[in-house]
Amino acid sequence: MLPDLIHTPRLSLRPPKTGDAEIALKRWAGDPEVAKYTSWMPHTEAATIQVFLDGLAKERKEGSCYAYMICRRGETEPIGMIEANPEQGFKAMLGYVLMRSEWGKGYMTEALTKITDLLFEVPTMRRVFAFCDVENPASAAVMRKAGMTDEGILRKYFIHPNLGQEPRDVLMLAKIR
């Protein structure tokens, strides 16, 4: 559904490879501030990240998840990740994360816009969507800048474990065709 290599003006997106786990741990996966509104707790060991990355390779083969390491053009070490999870041939959910020192430079808008465009090159694609915690305005802003529109608040929808075990309200945004 999506190619292995994707380029934007400033970024190259590629599948995870050996050695990425250590860099991910150092750059974002161990950072509590990055993890705050995600589905995972900050990592402490590269080995557990490697298990996650290995699982993604399997999911790519199956076509259930297309995960990319985000690199600045000309660099090989990633600064974040983005993934697209196609469902039922007509919709796809996106997720993304970026190391803290790179926030606010427009990188995720660039990556999200490109992935969304490529997904809509699939003739059957009708809906590209993502959701974020109601208290994560940067994420909602990125989605809007990538062309998604607000669909509303899903109440008590998702547990963000870094904020506690109580399910939280999220904002749902989507671009449709």
Ligand SMILES: CC(C)(COP(=O)(O)OP(=O)(O)OC[C@H]1O[C@@H](n2cnc3c(N)ncnc32)[C@H](O)[C@@H]1OP(=O)(O)O)[C@@H](O)C(=O)NCCC(=O)NCCS
């Ligand atoms: C969310 C995240 C991916 C954004 O990536 P990014 O590359 O910094 O995003 P961009 O620079 O493309 O755009 C960020 C936008 O959010 C806006 N923004 C940032 N903080 C904000 C805040 N507190 N309130 C409102 N808007 C905010 C910025 O102003 C910018 O919009 P602008 O260009 O119109 O000014 C990054 O902050 C991140 O990785 N956060 C931690 C992981 C995470 O939350 N992932 C999403 C889970 S749903």
